[in-house]
Amino acid sequence: MIEVANRLQTVEEYYFSKKLREVAALAASGKPIISLGIGSPDLAPPAKVLEAISESFTHPNAHKYQSYQGLPELREAMATFYKTQFAVDLNPTSEILPLMGSKEGIMHISMAFLNEGDAVLIPNPGYPTYQSVTKLVGAKGVFYNLDAENNWMPDFEALEKSDLSKVKLMWVNYPHMPTGAKPTETVFEELVAFGKRHNILIINDNPYSFILNDAPKSLLAVEGAKDVCLELNSLSKTFNMSGWRVGMVMGSAEHINHILKVKSNMDSGMFFGIQKGAIEALHCADTWYSELNKVYQERRKLVWELADALDCTYDKNASGLFIWAKLPEGVKSEAFIDKILIEKNIFITPGTVFGTQGEGYIRFSLCATSEAIKETIARVK
Numbered sequence: 001m002i003e004v005a006n007r008l009q010t011v012e013e014y015y016f017s018k019k020l021r022e023v024a025a026l027a028a029s030g031k032p033i034i035s036l037g038i039g040s041p042d043l044a045p046p047a048k049v050l051e052a053i054s055e056s057f058t059h060p061n062a063h064k065y066q067s068y069q070g071l072p073e074l075r076e077a078m079a080t081f082y083k084t085q086f087a088v089d090l091n092p093t094s095e096i097l098p099l100m101g102s103k104e105g106i107m108h109i110s111m112a113f114l115n116e117g118d119a120v121l122i123p124n125p126g127y128p129t130y131q132s133v134t135k136l137v138g139a140k141g142v143f144y145n146l147d148a149e150n151n152w153m154p155d156f157e158a159l160e161k162s163d164l165s166k167v168k169l170m171w172v173n174y175p176h177m178p179t180g181a182k183p184t185e186t187v188f189e190e191l192v193a194f195g196k197r198h199n200i201l202i203i204n205d206n207p208y209s210f211i212l213n214d215a216p217k218s219l220l221a222v223e224g225a226k227d228v229c230l231e232l233n234s235l236s237k238t239f240n241m242s243g244w245r246v247g248m249v250m251g252s253a254e255h256i257n258h259i260l261k262v263k264s265n266m267d268s269g270m271f272f273g274i275q276k277g278a279i280e281a282l283h284c285a286d287t288w289y290s291e292l293n294k295v296y297q298e299r300r301k302l303v304w305e306l307a308d309a310l311d312c313t314y315d316k317n318a319s320g321l322f323i324w325a326k327l328p329e330g331v332k333s334e335a336f337i338d339k340i341l342i343e344k345n346i347f348i349t350p351g352t353v354f355g356t357q358g359e360g361y362i363r364f365s366l367c368a369t370s371e372a373i374k375e376t377i378a379r380v381k
């Protein structure tokens, strides 16, 4: 038998990769499963995006390797998007690197900046990939707890008291997944100051800014942020393009160059047509966002009703593609979702997927039709 690398001993198969097989098996056996599990948008991308990709097929360059840095027009479109949406100035030549989804950026950034034994601050609850990638590169994840009392913001006082001597990098994600907490007025300023004080690279993973959020914010809008910060963004949720795999990382030319060094050794550019489609998406008018959010508003109202029927509580001010709901006192997340899956054929994500701080919570996705959500309410009631 060929032994696997030591690094694989440190990580497990992604929760959804395993659980969705179980859910699929139930569906295949004839169970009428409704999934409110993952955040994979079911709505269509903008029509002009689809036109751009189909028109691209006959372009003489369409099927060739593409630039490692992406088309200049794509970087221009990303810069304009950041200027318009967040009032952030970025040099499209040197401060933006298009990615095949922001998830791969988590690996590239980690490869570019972490040595074995370096410590990484990771939110709990938070997106599980920060921890698994940290382990894959041989670094050490150090969780910082977020809780409802502190509006899911980092507790800087507690962080300052902890041993930060080995910490090289910190992942933050505002608006926050899974809780939907929006960045407070001061949190980004505090993060930049914290990063500068301790020489820690702060990365804001920002794919949810445009879903049910009337005040999108970027960490890079803080003065001097580029010295110690990077930001990831993505077209997956904003433009219903999760399967297309388009994201971007932004920051100082120096930091971006280090990431490019990793990335250019791992892939050979993004498919031409996808880049053309992404350019169109980034140029969408304001009506795109308002129409998209109308649909999510309607679904959210229904999910609130479902959560009420399950005796859960939730924050009506939260943003993003999910409803983060607290179970009745003493009820465990995984036992609860397994029961609902078996008895009601509804798949909901247990909060523990996102860390120990997720115990006692469940996460509903808004990526299901209103009809499907109404059906779940009927089953529960």
Ligand SMILES: Cc1ncc(COP(=O)(O)O)c(C=O)c1O
Residues within 6 Å of the ligand: 039, 100, 101, 102, 103, 104, 127, 173, 177, 205, 207, 233, 234, 235, 236, 242, 246, 247
């Ligand atoms: C917090 C967070 N970051 C990153 C991603 C990955 O997004 P992308 O599709 O751009 O790779 C997700 C997707 O679910 C996410 O929830």
